[in-house]
Amino acid sequence: MPNDDRSPLDTSAGPGDAARRIHGAMVAFAAGDALGVPWEGRPPERVDAAEVVRLPAPDRGWPRGSTSDDTAQMVLAARCLADTGGRPSSMDFLTRLADAAPGVRGLGPTTLRALAHFHATAELPAPSAADLPTNGAAMRIAPVGWAVPPHRTERRRSLCETLSAATHRAPAAVGAACVIAAMASFAVEGAGADDLLDAAAAEARWAGERYGPMDAVADAARGRWSPPREGVSLDAVETVAAVVHVIRETPGPAAALPYAVSLGGDTDTVAALAGGVLGARDPDGVTALGWLRLVDLGEHPGLGDLAVRLSALRETAAAGLRAEGAG
Template identity: 50%
Template sequence: MAGSDTRDRIRSGLVVFAAGDAAGVPWEGSTAAAVDVARIDDIPRRGDWPPGATSDDTALTLLVSDYLADRSAVVDEADFLTRLSAAVPGIRGIGPSTHAAVDRYLASGTLHADAGDTNGAAMRALPIGWAVADDDRRRTVTVGLSRTTHGVPGAVAAACVATAMASAAVDGRPILEAAAREVEWAAANLVPARLDSIQRASSGTWHGDPAGVSLDAVETLAAVVTVVRKVVEDGLGVAEALRYAIGLGGDTDTVAAIAGGIIGSREPGSPDIPWLARVGLPDPDVLDAASAALAALRDG
């Protein structure tokens, strides 16, 4: 695959990621029934958040992109946690596991979390899948960066599944097959007992809780796989898929962002998202630099 094609796919993934994040922000914490699907495109304002604002999902995904570019996708936990600790105070929506990890690192310099089953590691992980083509190396980087903030094996496994899907998407390979293979690897190497919900999602038998998708990393990836399956098997367009993700309720911005980043990186070009002009997207130069750097790592 030509470098420009890889770059353009990654850039599209970043844009759709941010579009899902921003559209999901107003509905975060809502039950599925409380999400007014007809108003999703309007991106109604949430409290004191700026209109169309993205959350920690987009901010930390760009942080990981910068880290990978600067360190050539080599794991240095201290460097990553130093960057994360400096960024966290200025980012809206940081989750509990990431806050705890930063507090721990600043207090003691400890590099590995011994707790944290939430979806923060999976949420920021897609750049690893876009940047690293080799499965073994991708897993090494994903596990290494995930464990700085999330110590529960299920959270690490969920991040690995997310990166496997992103890697397949940017290559144009079958995404659901990549997810299924990664679940098998993770079950054998990380966490044998807690991935059945992702497997059910792959087969279309997972059903979300009416209360919404929780912060649990494995449940989040089950929701993401369900959205991607709707795209691959039922032909949902990008905007329809993001609305579907948000309609599941709960952690709406994260589910829509991760699913959006994966489906958005299947093809280069500008995605057809009606509300895109209302999204507080990162500066175009930032998107260009991040996508070019990740593509260079992958194609190098």
């Protein structure tokens, strides 16, 4: 059932600014997901701006305030990181996803194919020229950025590859995930909007060299990208460009999440990812969302404690970097 009037950020986030920011990011991610679910798949002209923040019940028969596979996979990825001390394997995540899948709403086509392959073979999906660069890897990857500080770039990118490979092997899907993780990492440091855009552009340049063109993301960071008239597709690069565009165009969660939904198409993923970045940058702005109590977080208890565990991983990674520097 939806939350009561008490803010979920007032409970168990624990000590430390990083834990508070990560908790805010998790809640904002789920809030963006729930806000977008009723409008998923609609073109922008069929998104009623006045109704968005009222969280109408989704047409597909889900309860009002429901989250989708976006939040479910994000929480799975976060728990996988925490439970493995920040060293998960691709199979660690895929096994957890397969166990959880019967209760997860709205799994995407690439993820469903990977799960079918896993059930048939007990193996990870193999790379194929037919792999579609859909956004499922980027969808769940924000916890990597929350758990790894900005200057541990090799560690962050390696984790992006590992968690992406569980279901998504298309190079562009992995590159898009790397951009989301980079922004999430800088957001936990309290980076301003310009710094987040710079981080996105820099990671897109790196990812473009390794995984293929990421021009749309770099263009969005510089204000040279426009949302598609038909709505944002499942394409990973287009999705991340839309998230970067939202961050550039809006000042904080209160404006950003409804604006993300207004772009149409894959509304829940774009809004969730924008929330996952901006909630870390501005957790107080998440608390101030007047409609937050309508979001059903009941399926994902213990987010505050999970945030503490991810912040501990972040501190361990930072301490490792300091030790390397001292040596």
